[in-house]
Amino acid sequence: MIRFEAVEKWFGQQQVLAGVTGDVKRGEVVTLLGSSGSGKSTLIRTVTRLEAIQGGKVLFEGVDLAGRGVDINRLRQRVGFVFQAFNLFPHLTALGNITLGLERLRKMSKPLARERAMTELDRVGLADKADALPSRLSGGQRQRVAIARALAMDPDVMLFDEPTSALDPEMVGEVLRVMRTLAQNGMTMVVVTHEVGFAREVADTVWFLDKGQIVESGPPAEVLDRPGHERLRSFLAKVH
Amino acid sequence: MGYVFDPAAVLTGQYLDWFIWGLATTIALTVAAWLLGMTIGIILTLVRMLPFRPLEWLVAAYVEYHRNVPLLVQILVWYFGVPQLLPRAIRMWVNSHHSEFLLAMVALGLASAAYITEDLRSGIRSIPKTQYEAARSIGFNYLQAMSYVILPQALRIVIPPLINQTLLLFKNTSLAMAIGVGELTYRTREVDSYTFKTFEAFAVATIIYLAISFGIMALGAFANRRLKLELR
Numbered sequence: 001m002i003r004f005e006a007v008e009k010w011f012g013q014q015q016v017l018a019g020v021t022g023d024v025k026r027g028e029v030v031t032l033l034g035s036s037g038s039g040k041s042t043l044i045r046t047v048t049r050l051e052a053i054q055g056g057k058v059l060f061e062g063v064d065l066a067g068r069g070v071d072i073n074r075l076r077q078r079v080g081f082v083f084q085a086f087n088l089f090p091h092l093t094a095l096g097n098i099t100l101g102l103e104r105l106r107k108m109s110k111p112l113a114r115e116r117a118m119t120e121l122d123r124v125g126l127a128d129k130a131d132a133l134p135s136r137l138s139g140g141q142r143q144r145v146a147i148a149r150a151l152a153m154d155p156d157v158m159l160f161d162e163p164t165s166a167l168d169p170e171m172v173g174e175v176l177r178v179m180r181t182l183a184q185n186g187m188t189m190v191v192v193t194h195e196v197g198f199a200r201e202v203a204d205t206v207w208f209l210d211k212g213q214i215v216e217s218g219p220p221a222e223v224l225d226r227p228g229h230e231r232l233r234s235f236l237a238k239v240h
Numbered sequence: 241m242g243y244v245f246d247p248a249a250v251l252t253g254q255y256l257d258w259f260i261w262g263l264a265t266t267i268a269l270t271v272a273a274w275l276l277g278m279t280i281g282i283i284l285t286l287v288r289m290l291p292f293r294p295l296e297w298l299v300a301a302y303v304e305y306h307r308n309v310p311l312l313v314q315i316l317v318w319y320f321g322v323p324q325l326l327p328r329a330i331r332m333w334v335n336s337h338h339s340e341f342l343l344a345m346v347a348l349g350l351a352s353a354a355y356i357t358e359d360l361r362s363g364i365r366s367i368p369k370t371q372y373e374a375a376r377s378i379g380f381n382y383l384q385a386m387s388y389v390i391l392p393q394a395l396r397i398v399i400p401p402l403i404n405q406t407l408l409l410f411k412n413t414s415l416a417m418a419i420g421v422g423e424l425t426y427r428t429r430e431v432d433s434y435t436f437k438t439f440e441a442f443a444v445a446t447i448i449y450l451a452i453s454f455g456i457m458a459l460g461a462f463a464n465r466r467l468k469l470e471l472r
Contacts, residue, residue, distance in 0.1 A: 048376075048377055050376070073379045073380065074379065076376065076378065077379035079377075081374075081377040083370065083374060083377075085370060087370045087371060087373065088374075089371065089374070089375075089389055089393075090393065090470065091393050091469055100378070100388055100389075101378040101379065101380075104380070104384060104388060105378070105379050105380065105384075133470055135470035136470075153378060
């Protein structure tokens with residue numbers, strides 16, 4: 001579904017992606033591990049062209065994202081993106097955050113959009129917070145609304161950029177629970193995270209990135225329990 | 241000094257009518273110029289944020305002209321200069337449809353737009369880039385992201401400076417008397433020259449101006465309370 005082909009990216013003189021190649025298959029959950037600065041967030045941001053690349057290709061269902069005929073706005077509707085800092089729209093309620101895209105892009109009627117948004121809020125356990133402004137929600141609740149907002153657009157794949165890193169420890173669980181259910185229901189997911197436990201339990205594949213390259217990849221049992229690479233061993237020692 | 245202060249003398253009969261007409265014209269001019277200023281101000285803001293340098297320079301030139309040339313000069317240019325550039329048919333139409341009011345509105349509105357776009361730009365800059373990214377990630381294009389996500393927040397943030405601009409605009413409508421717009425100051429001068437009750441006439445005008453200014457401030461404070469962004 002998503003294919004990275006020798007993807008390269010520079011920030012000025014500094015190379016952050018140094019030839020990343022990998023495949024994400026439909027229904028697969030891929031977890032990206034790596035220390036900060038390893039390029040894992042940058043990598044998933046290339047999928048929706050939040051980051052431009054300077055070398056290689058990113059393909060979505062076989063289509064080169066850099067191609068001329070690509071309608072990036074249409075493509076972004078098919079790719080849900082969840083940010084570390086939630087990025088809810090502070091001037092809209094939880095419900096309003098979700099209905100905005102449904103009404104303006106999907107051209108749903110107000111009642112229909114509302115109904116759909118309520119379904120999504122219910123799915124993340126926040127139906128009772130529909131009319132709350134983001135400022136009145138806890139971090140964990142905000143992230144669940146952000147997930148609901150992305151899901152409402154019926155994406156083919158969900159990208160998570162460190163979804164629990166900005167949360168207080170006691171709120172991590174509620175967000176991971178939602179993500180786990182999502183994975184069990186067959187959603188294709190790419191998750192950048194430091195939660196090794198989540199990777200071990202939910203991921204089909206783990207990619208370990210170091211200095212802009214995938215240095216190890218495979219099923220979690222293999223990668224996490226028998227780490228071959230020295231950098232991965234020291235990473236796992238640190239996060240455990 | 242045998243001056244007797246007698247406000248009732250200027251608040252009767254035709255003089256009262258003049259004040260009422262003047263006030264109505266002032267309010268109409270303020271509202272019309274405000275709407276024009278907001279519209280042009282928002283358009284200028286969207287244009288200057290496009291990634292195309294020459295457009296940015298063009299808007300910058302627009303802003304500098306309107307902020308640095310006296311407003312009275314701008315009004316005179318619009319009234320005496322611009323109509324000469326128009327095709328005869330349009331000029332005739334404008335002249336027969338209260339051209340002084342229309343042109344004062346244009347001059348005041350365009351000048352306000354220069355200040356409004358500066359306020360809006362600083363408001364937009366204060367909104368984290370991640371909000372824009374989140375909007376684009378849902379699938380909105382530039383204009384949609386601006387209209388549904390960025391501008392609604394920026395407008396809330398800049399309510400206080402916008403209230404200031406509104407007050408300035410309201411007071412500056414008095415300059416339109418220079419081209420014969422029958423607004424409040426113009427009518428006050430008329431009442432003065434008919435009655436020789438200078439202090440009374442201007443006292444009435446002063447009170448009206450103050451009352452409306454306070455009204456605008458109260459309305460602005462109310463809007464700010466209701467719409468203020470809760471970020472935490």
